[in-house]
Amino acid sequence: MGNRDMEYTTPQGFRDVLADEAVARERIARRVQDLFAGAGYAPIETPTLESMAAMQAGGRIPSSPFKFFDATGDLVTMRPDVTLQVARMCATRLADVDRPLRFRYLQRVFRDTGAKASADAREQKQVGIECIGTTGPEADAEVIGLFAQALEVAGVADFKLSLATVGVLRALLAASSAPEAWKDDLLEAFHRSNLVDVDRLVDRAADKGSKFAPVIREISRIRGGVEAIERVRALTAPLGCDGALDEFEQTYALLVDAGLADRILVDFSVMSSFDYYTGIVFEAFAPGIGQPIGSGGRYDKLLSAFGADRPAAGFAFYLEEAMAAAAVAGGAERPLRIAVPKGSLNADAIEALAATGLDVTGLDNPGRSLIISNPGVDYIIVRPSDAPVFVETGAADCGICGEDSLLEEGSDVVELADLRFGACRFIVAELEGSSERVAQHYRELGSVRVATKYPRIARSHFARRGIQAEIVQLHGNIELGPLTGMSEYIVDITATGTTLRENNLAVTDEVLSSTARFFANTASFRTDARVRDLADKLRDFAADKDLKVTAGGEGK
DSSP: HHHHHHOOOOOOOOOOHHHHHHHHHHHHHHHHHHHHHHHHOOOOOOEEEEHHHHHTTTTTTOSSSEEEETTSSSSEEOOSSSSSHHHHHHHTTTTTOOOOEEEEEEEEEEOOOGGGGGTTEEEEEEEEEESSSOOOHHHHHHHHHHHHHHHHHTTTTSSEEEEEEEEHHHHHHHHOSSHHHHHHHHHHHTTTHHHHHHHHHHHHHHHHHHHSSHHHHHHHOOOSSSSHHHHHHHHGGGGGOTHHHHHHHHHHHHHHHTTTTTTTEEEEEOOSSSSSSSSSSEEEOOOTTOOOOEEEETTTTTGGGTSSSSOOEEEEEEEHHHHHHEEEESSSSOOOOEEOOOGGHHHHHHHHHHTTOOTTTTTOOTTTHHHHEETTEEEEEOOOGHHHHHHHHSSSEEEEEEHHHHHTTTTEEEEEEEOOOSEEEEEEEETOOOOOHHHHHHHSSOEEEEEEEEEHHHHHHHHHHHOOEEEEESSSSSTTHHHHHSSEEEEEEEOHHHHHHHHHEEEEEEEEEEOOOEEEEEEHHHHHHHHHHHHHHHHHHHHHHHHHHHHHHHOO
């Protein structure tokens, strides 16, 4: 019986919804759809399968795990998002309709979601609206106000809406004379919520005299109420890049007048994983839920990718995420949860946390305890490679691990500070004297085998080099790959290179350098001031330690 049960389990990332839960989902969905209908939004349905070309025409799209060729040879995908489909529909089939169009939908979407893909995250119910053909602060306030009401009728009692406008960042980039490649890299860093890379890119541009780069860094960390808008205006007005703030401030005022002052937060670090937004953008966060419940914004140029151009705005959220947020109990502020790495990073991590004023009593000798609780903080002791999963899923608010662990896990987190300890480098190595044999092997077979503990990092490196690589994942003694003929190369961490030399291995390429990072899940970063305060203190700690090391070196 047990074996038969195992044969008929659902595919990874999918699950059955039984009657009790299905009834609850139906009840919430009906309430939300009634709300949208009362606001004048008509129902639509889009196909489960969409042309990949159509999805890509709209720009950056969420990762879709299901792509295949249909019987006619066209590449299609199971829809990862509905907004692009609505834009395609309105720009083609409804191009001759000159009145505003308001649509609502409740449909399944299929997405790749990293650490959460083991549960029900690859298939989710997406709920949303699209408002086509209207523009201005009133239209934006209408959409955002409906978003807040929808979450409330779905039972989410405690949530925040983070608001920004991408117009400011785009204006700064347009006015800057920086190379286009730098601008692309900066936008990518914003899209990935990687403030460490934002800082690195800003420093690179500032060294070349760019007056725009320091402003970009500063606005990425501004949040608050109307005073935050004025701070951004003070920074951008002298550069002639504050035009987008006028409508944004009007929208903010309309939302306050609608009674949403306690729900909204101006936050200029907010950037969606889509790059089609042109104006206001917003995301919803709830305590205990590591990722945004939903998001939206204005996308006035998206329809032009498919045909007739019209202004538009909308939002979408996941029914499952809303239900999970509704189930989280409110009440008194809970301790801040920090994922602390075991192993080589442990001592430095404890030193850094202690320097911020946190009570680290017992953290250096936890015994068999997996959680150390001190006033105001819970330390969750984890392997460095597990820290990103704990943080991304909301099991911890923030954590410390090497950049290599973040890259290998591919987690959707906010990188906040380079702590500048735990430095190591990833290398490619082969048997000494085997270069010609390996080159001949590649010429004949068109691929090489690579042994590594880090398949994602290795695969990405060889892809960038344009080399077809077969990844062989091992969990120890990577050096045995070339020694036994299992692989031509290894990708591994090295500090001194001693182990490589002792096993007759030679470094052929550098993959990346890695240091420890402080990072947080997106919800905690944007809703919990303690996380942002800790990030600021850790950046100061790392900078101060660097200065002391530099001064000591010069003294010698």
